[in-house]
Amino acid sequence: MERLQKVIAQAGIASRRKAEQLIQEGKVTVNGKTITELGTKVGVNDEVEVEGVPIERERKVYYLFYKPRGIISAVTDDKGRKTVTDFFPGVEERIFPVGRLDYDTSGLLLLTNDGEFANLMTHPRYEMDKTYIVKTEGIVQRHMLKRLMTGIKLEDGKTAPAKVKELSIDKKKNRSLIEITIHEGRNRQVRRMFEAIGHPVQKLRRDRFAHLTLQGLNAGEYRELTAHEVKQLRTLAETGSLR
Template identity: 70%
Template sequence: MERLQKVIAHAGVASRRKAEQLIVDGRVKVNGKIVKELGVKVTPSDKVEVDGIPVEGEEPVYFLLYKPRGVLSSVADDKGRKVVTDYFEHVKQRIYPVGRLDYDTSGLLLLTNDGEFANLLMHPRNEIEKVYVAKVKGIPSKESLNHLQRGVRLEDGKTAPARVKVLSSDKQKQTAIIELTIHEGRNRQVRRMFEAVGHQVQKLKRERYGFLQLNGLSAGGARELTAHEVKQFRALAKKSTGK
């Protein structure tokens, strides 16, 4: 179920804020009845009308983006910085990122207009793996790597166990390339995990999300997910929850 104002906005009738005003003004009907409450949620089978004109739901779309560094995981920015939706100006649907990657982090990001699908992927209980490759300052000890694997204590709680692999290290420059696999999605989690064991992240990239990889894409490149890939993600989430 989606909030009524969100459905109206996604259909391209008006912005989210304007849609809220339309509801308050009594110009919106759901299944023939005027609705003035902003908390109302509707399903795809409900008939929504604005000023007597039926609101047609958008066709769901799903995209994979290789987000470059220096781009916001947002649909707009009041400071005029580049955002991920700038790469989809040809897409008529109102898409938004599934979760986020930090401004200085590059890599695989999904975008969609399907709220149910986005929630399915982001919910921690579904434990969808995300693989990051980090260049860190210093060479982590075996003890530090084990600490990352067991979970580290952050200000918002202990992280779940992770998988850690050292890809390379440079004793002269005192840097290391580490692959970290997690299934949580806390704010700046990977950077904070490395900081917790004494290693600052100098560069970070998300290489994989679930079974998806960046194969064949350059920074700023994107492609649409296939119907089979969307089904795979839904099956992956259901399998993890046992439903």
């Protein structure tokens, strides 16, 4: 059972606030009966109409996708470029990416049609960990890694402390391989952090989201999350623990 205004919002009819207004104005019916109480809950078999039009209710779906480089993290693109949803031709539900990965960034991206879940995964207050593998220009010195750990001053404010690990260095090719974990989601944040310490990113891949990994997937492939994985992610966002 879910609140009526939430069901209307998830169907894409209106925002949650606008849905509440429609209910209070007597424009919503459940099984033919006009509903004006905001606390009303409905089940999957209840017939909901908004201003006489039945709403379509999709089952909630959750996918883990290995995004390749050169793909747009969007449902559509006005320039005609390939988007992440183009890799899901057999999925009937209206899925969208949870957050985004830059055009030149590959790696783990979640897609769903559950707006509430997407908000839990992306809102800053839930501090969901995202781990990236970074190939940099130049050898990153230890004192620079410490700067990343304590926070970097960017034009939109100082970043939160990050977890940083040096994976390897290649003196011949003059580059480092660094693992960095952040819980913020600013635009091009990891790239900007490394630019700020003088080591631009050559290649970037998101390797983990919370406890999820890319194991078993090649670029361009996806799998559906299990019910247990979805529950774990919700619990982690709401309580900070996988339980």
